[in-house]
Amino acid sequence: MSVDPTKPYDSENIFAKILRGEIPCNKVYEDEWSLAFHDINPQADVHILVIPKGDYVSWDDFSAKASAEEIAGFVRAVGHVAREQGLVVRGYRLLGNVGRNGGQEVPHLHVHLFGGGPLGPMLAR
Template sequence: MPIDATRPYDESNIFARILRGELPCSKVYEDEHVLAFNDIRPLAPTHVLVIPKGAYVSWDDFSARGSDEEIAAFVRAVGRIAREQGLVAPGYRLLANIGEAAGQEVPHLHVHIFAGRGLGPMLAG
């Protein structure tokens, strides 16, 4: 179910539970500020979720409240994962859904990295 990105952070969301170690994940990358893991319901051969470790609901929330170090680490992690997964030459897509109208399902900022096959047009219909 989509969420309202203007609501307060929900500590019971699935990504918060993964960050606390309450739920497992197939880790792809981790540093002080970022965790990346394979999506449990992949929509492409490569489907990685990249999340900041801080309690941020959306991109606008993160850009307003995140430290320069957190923001830089997040952006750099996305590029590093793409390089390490061998996605740069064949190409990959980044997607961040923010808020109900965009279909955000988990109220924790996250970026999807998709790759491994032709992905078609950016938006359908």
């Protein structure tokens, strides 16, 4: 499934359900702006998703509509999780997919934190 980032927010997406507590997650961090949890299908030794608590479809939607406080809180949460998980010293990858061609599968803004070992090339062609 691919996401059309121009469509309205779908409050029945899996991340919205996780935020409402309808679906459990393996939480690693939470504050008033963000929630971070382990991906259920990890693509690296460490694979954590960080999502904002607001109703944003994509990075584009978030950057256009979120308040300065939401943006700062989300960015700080991503950095906090990376530091807390020990990813900064050895390096990590931060990935945000937007839309169909970007490979976005869930219509709620999220970033992937990958780490724990060598990650290989950025894009396979």
